[in-house]
Amino acid sequence: xxxxxxxxxxxxxxxxxxxxxxxxxxxxxxxxxxxxxxxxxxxxxxxxxxxxxxxxxxxxxxxxxxxxxxxxxxxxxxxxxxxxxxxxxxxxxxxxxxxxxxxxxxxxxxxxxxxxxxxxxxxxxxxxxxxxxxxxxxxxxxxxxxxxxxxxxxxxxxxxxxxxxxxxxxxxxxxxxxxxxxxxxxxxxxxxxxxxxxxxxxxxxxxxxxxxxxxxxxxxxxxxxxxxxxxxxxxxxxxxxxxxxxxxxxxxxxxxxxxxxxxxxxxxxxxxxxxxxxxxxxxxxxxxxxxxxxxxxxxxxxxxxxxxxxxxxxxxxxxxxxxxxxxxxxxxxxxxxxxxxxxxxxxxxxxxxxxxxxxxxxxxxxxxxxxxxxxxxxxxxxxxxxxxxxxxxxxxxxxxxxxxxxxxxxxxxxxxxxxxxxxxxxxxxxxxxxxxxxxxxxxxxxxxxxxxxxxxxxxxxxxxxxxxxxxxxxxxxxxxxxxxxxxxxxxxxxxxxxxxxxxxxxxxxxxxxxxxxxxxxxxxxxxxxxxxxxxxxxxxxxxxxxxxxxxxxxxxxxxxxxxxxxxxxxxxxxxxxxxxxxxxxxxxxxxxxxx
Amino acid sequence: xxxxxxxxxxxxxxxxxxxxxxxxxxxxxxxxxxxxxxxxxxxxxxxxxxxxxxxxxxxxxxxxxxxxxxxxxxxxx
Numbered sequence: 126x127x128x129x130x131x132x133x134x135x136x137x138x139x140x141x142x143x144x145x146x147x148x149x150x151x152x153x154x155x156x157x158x159x160x161x162x163x164x165x166x167x168x169x170x171x172x173x174x175x176x177x178x179x180x181x182x183x184x185x186x187x188x189x190x191x192x193x194x195x196x197x198x199x200x201x202x203x204x205x206x207x208x209x210x211x212x213x214x215x216x217x218x219x220x221x222x223x224x225x226x227x228x229x230x231x232x233x234x235x236x237x238x239x240x241x242x243x244x245x246x247x248x249x250x251x252x253x254x255x256x257x258x259x260x261x262x263x264x265x266x267x268x269x270x271x272x273x274x275x276x277x278x279x280x281x282x283x284x285x286x287x288x289x290x291x292x293x294x295x296x297x298x299x300x301x302x303x304x305x306x307x308x309x310x311x312x313x314x315x316x317x318x319x320x321x322x323x324x325x326x327x328x329x330x331x332x333x334x335x336x337x338x339x340x341x342x343x344x345x346x347x348x349x350x351x352x353x354x355x356x357x358x359x360x361x362x363x364x365x366x367x368x369x370x371x372x373x374x375x376x377x378x379x380x381x382x383x384x385x386x387x388x389x390x391x392x393x394x395x396x397x398x399x400x401x402x403x404x405x406x407x408x409x410x411x412x413x414x415x416x417x418x419x420x421x422x423x424x425x426x427x428x429x430x431x432x433x434x435x436x437x438x439x440x441x442x443x444x445x446x447x448x449x450x451x452x453x454x455x456x457x458x459x460x461x462x463x464x465x466x467x468x469x470x471x472x473x474x475x476x477x478x479x480x481x482x483x484x485x486x487x488x489x490x491x492x493x494x495x496x497x498x499x500x501x502x503x504x505x506x507x508x509x510x511x512x513x514x515x516x517x518x519x520x521x522x523x524x525x526x527x528x529x530x531x532x533x534x535x536x537x538x539x540x541x542x543x544x545x546x547x548x549x550x551x552x553x554x555x556x557x558x559x560x561x562x563x564x565x566x567x568x569x570x571x572x573x574x575x576x577x578x579x580x581x582x583x584x585x586x587x588x589x590x591x592x593x594x595x596x597x598x599x600x601x602x603x604x605x606x607x608x609x610x611x612x613x614x615x616x617x618x619x620x621x622x623x624x625x626x627x628x629x630x631x632x633x634x635x636x637x638x639x640x641x642x643x644x645x646x647x648x649x650x651x652x653x654x655x656x657x658x659x660x661x662x663x664x665x666x667x668x669x670x671x672x673x674x675x676x677x678x679x680x681x682x683x684x685x686x687x688x689x690x691x692x693x694x695x696x697x698x699x700x701x702x703x704x705x706x707x708x709x710x711x712x713x714x715x716x717x718x719x720x
Numbered sequence: 721x722x723x724x725x726x727x728x729x730x731x732x733x734x735x736x737x738x739x740x741x742x743x744x745x746x747x748x749x750x751x752x753x754x755x756x757x758x759x760x761x762x763x764x765x766x767x768x769x770x771x772x773x774x775x776x777x778x779x780x781x782x783x784x785x786x787x788x789x790x791x792x793x794x795x796x797x
């Protein structure tokens with residue numbers, strides 16, 4: 126099969142082009158010599174099946190950033206028949222360097238001048254014919270966003286593939302070790318083919334920036350945008366999530382329960398409360414992930430994300446993070462899972478890992494449910510808002526502490542230079558594809574882990590089968606007992622310890638598990654808990670719940686996004702350790718003060 | 721025509737790059753973004769609290785931290 130690689134700088138519309146040409150058929154996969162996943166698709170071109178690979182956006186084939194190395198290693202280890210080089214025509218005087226580099230390497234290439242429509246508005250004209258002549262490469266202009274120029278691109282691609290022969294890897298390897306003499310040649314080509322006006326016209330972008338990056342209004346506007354995005358995601362997400370839960374419950378009651386009615390308790394429980402509930406846990410994340418990435422696509426593709434990075438950089442750089450990390454941290458207050466997945470846009474691994482280590486401390490909406498219930502049960506109504514607010518403060522404080530403590534370890538060595546692209550409208554299709562890809566990614570990578578975890582917790586709380594579920598005689602109860610020397614100094618008793626084991630799976634089921642453990646529900650459960658726990662114990666339990674781990678799905682996402690069990694374990698161990706320490710200091714301190 | 725650090729320019733000022741004192745990594749990235757001796761850089765705005773610089777070089781807008789901008793010498797004006 127012939128192989129075509131897509132090459133281009135960031136913000137050239139490369140991914141849009143890739144999505145358009147491949148449809149939704151793309152899959153992430155591994156290629157020899159490369160440690161990160163790349164997006165690839167197989168499409169029919171003329172009579173041949175052709176594999177198209179979307180390489181990461183890079184500025185320089187000879188650079189030393191991680192993405193630049195990925196591209197180089199890919200080219201050194203996988204023979205390609207054709208390289209499609211996508212340029213942003215509005216920045217052609219800078220971007221042509223990539224074409225020159227590819228040409229010097231002897232890569233068989235086609236040059237695609239994208240955003241030709243936008244360049245025209247800037248008054249930039251390109252003599253395509255002459256450019257093709259001087260480069261000795263086919264040149265074609267198109268608009269990936271509006272789909273113009275595609276038919277021609279398709280045909281040209283087919284023709285070139287018929288003629289071309291794949292690049293010789295040995296030669297490429299040798300050539301990649303050199304890099305010089307390009308600059309003067311590039312200047313020459315540019316001087317003779319491209320006209321750029323001396324001053325870019327004062328356009329919409331400049332006018333928007335003067336408001337959105339305003340010294341006084343910029344930050345408040347940023348927080349307003351974040352708040353509205355956040356509200357929108359969960360406004361639309363909540364009914365969708367409830368809908369999914371409703372369908373799953375109904376299917377269970379009307380079909381699965383009767384079907385399995387005569388099976389032994391252990392099998393029925395394992396299938397329904399274990400596997401089926403595990404699948405349900407996975408399913409409830411799907412609407413949130415789609416919505417999250419729909420909105421993230423808007424923020425990212427319009428160019429606002431770079432502006433957010435600009436606004437927040439002064440603070441975040443001191444924490445070893447960048448402005449984009451702050452956006453993800455905020456999103457984590459809705460749900461940690463998509464926030465973790467969103468860090469993929471950071472191309473530096475150390476920066477990304479540090480951000481991923483911080484996000485789980487964001488007090489997500491599932492944890493909030495638990496806190497609202499317990500606060501209502503234990504605290505008087507007038508102090509409840511204060512209690513919840515203090516938990517948010519703890520959430521921020523632990524996140525900041527984590528960043529400060531680990532920033533040395535995950536020191537960011539890559540220079541932080543971010544392009545600030547002009548504002549653009551993303552197309553709806555682009556947004557939907559993004560959401561769809563992310564859901565696929567989540568389902569492929571995290572679902573097995575999550576289902577396995579739910580099954581394991583079910584087993585722990587139901588074995589042996591001849592004692593009441595989740596009682597102190599089950600495996601979970603025994604684990605709770607074993608940990609009591611550790612948990613007693615925090616004021617957390619055996620019953621609450623079992624709830625913590627449930628909470629490891631998902632915070633949504635903590636209240637339900639307390640109902641099983643105490644054998645009471647709703648108001649009854651509240652008054653029983655108020656009777657058995659004083660406020661110091663309850664607050665200590667909430668602190669521990671806040672910090673010790675968000676949920677199994679977050680852990681699974683940490684693992685799949687970092688592709689490292691060690692990193693997942695570090696995150697878990699750090700959260701658990703910190704949770705213990707914070708609760709210990711609080712509980713013992715409060716008791717010492719006589720509360 | 722004094723040579724100053726890029727980081728000392730004010731909003732709206734511009735300068736012509738006189739020298740890049742950047743280490744390998746940064747140099748490469750700057751070069752790829754179009755930073756070369758003789759090119760004009762314009763400061764569009766400065767981030768609050770010693771935040772980054774928002775600049776324009778050629779047709780590209782980008783942000784650069786002040787610590788990195790301090791490694792670039794420009795002829796002001």
